[in-house]
Amino acid sequence: MSNKELLCTILTHLTKEFQKLEYLLSLTFVGSGKRLVNIEEYDNLLYQMIQHWKVLDLDFVIIVDRLNNLKIKEINSLFKKIRQCAIPSNIKVTYEKRVGPIKLVTQRDPQIMFHRLLFDERLYREYCQINKLTPFNWQFHAPILGRSLREICEIKGITKKDLLESRSGIKHFINMIETRTINPLLLRKSGPQYKYVTTSVNLGEQHYTKLILDSVIRCAGNLLKLHKPVYIEDEFKVGRLFQQTFGETKLKELPLLFAYYKNLMNCTPFKPIPDFIDFLRKQSLMFLREIRRYLEN
Numbered sequence: 292m293s294n295k296e297l298l299c300t301i302l303t304h305l306t307k308e309f310q311k312l313e314y315l316l317s318l319t320f321v322g323s324g325k326r327l328v329n330i331e332e333y334d335n336l337l338y339q340m341i342q343h344w345k346v347l348d349l350d351f352v353i354i355v356d357r358l359n360n361l362k363i364k365e366i367n368s369l370f371k372k373i374r375q376c377a378i379p380s381n382i383k384v385t386y387e388k389r390v391g392p393i394k395l396v397t398q399r400d401p402q403i404m405f406h407r408l409l410f411d412e413r414l415y416r417e418y419c420q421i422n423k424l425t426p427f428n429w430q431f432h433a434p435i436l437g438r439s440l441r442e443i444c445e446i447k448g449i450t451k452k453d454l455l456e457s458r459s460g461i462k463h464f465i466n467m468i469e470t471r472t473i474n475p476l477l478l479r480k481s482g483p484q485y486k487y488v489t490t491s492v493n494l495g496e497q498h499y500t501k502l503i504l505d506s507v508i509r510c511a512g513n514l515l516k517l518h519k520p521v522y523i524e525d526e527f528k529v530g531r532l533f534q535q536t537f538g539e540t541k542l543k544e545l546p547l548l549f550a551y552y553k554n555l556m557n558c559t560p561f562k563p564i565p566d567f568i569d570f571l572r573k574q575s576l577m578f579l580r581e582i583r584r585y586l587e588n
Contacts, residue, residue: 294347295327297378301349301403302435304377308369310436314356316412317437321429322350326524346557348394350406352429354443358411358485363478370405378403389475390418390487391425392459392467393501409478412443414485418476419444422458424513431522449516451586459513461583464506468576471499496563503568503575504553510582511546526550540585542578549575 302320309318320328324347355362367386374384383402387394394404410418419426423446430441455461458474467473471494476487494502508526511533515523518536523529530547537543552571 298327300377304373306435315437317354317434319352319432319434319440321352321432324349347403352408354410354415389477391475392473393505395498416444423453424457424459428522448520454513455586461510461579465579497561500568503571504549507545507549507575507578545578
């Protein structure tokens with residue numbers, strides 16, 4: 292079974308199970324894993340790489356009317372049911388419930404990661420205020436079930452301040468690279484309601500390398516939104532458009548180069564090479580600081 296065939300089977304079972312939930316407002320498939328749905332439309336190099344990804348990272352934004360413990364448990368159990376019904380037993384399945392900036396999955400054996408991005412309507416609106424960049428991308432995806440994310444909380448445009456200061460902004464990425472830590476959000480109960488609280492995770496070599504690569508690709512894609520407020524899913528296209536749009540930038544080739552390295556990491560076992568990782572770190576910080584100066588002037 293190909294990655295695309297497996298994904299289609301998962302989506303069929305997921306739709307069947309989630310449409311039973313009366314409290315569901317929206318279910319939307321977002322993120323890099325969705326590329327498999329229309330894999331034939333991508334750049335030839337990306338097309339070849341996607342078919343050999345060792346990890347299928349499947350991100351689902353789930354919005355309910357009002358969060359409570361029973362609803363959270365039921366949604367978690369649905370993902371485990373889908374694992375039993377739709378996924379061969381020889382494929383490892385992991386579950387991630389933290390929000391951003393990278394998933395902490397170790398790429399050894401072929402596996403699937405279900406990334407549950409769970410909100411109620413109030414919580415989603417609050418999240419959109421602290422991190423406009425990621426929900427801006429999400430709103431371009433049509434929902435599997437229910438209302439569109441654009442309808443629930445539309446983000447009409449991105450500002451320089453958003454690019455610099457939001458949770459997925461340049462200053463945040465610079466700090467994470469310098470400290471080798473990330474600060475994912477974790478859902479916690481706070482009185483009668485739920486909220487996302489900030490946690491801290493120190494990174495090993497593999498996840499640190501992924502953070503470095505992601506930081507440049509994401510910030511390049513976000514910077515392009517100042518010129519044209521659209522979401523570009525193909526990372527190789529982001530790299531080429533960045534070269535064309537910011538040709539005067541010293542490191543204009545870096546987003547395209549890092550897109551290649553990132554997808555290569557998804558296809559092959561990770562082998563840390565300290566000198567190379569340090570080279571990537573220095574290049575990424577030079578790139579991010581140059582973009583920061585561009586935005587601050």
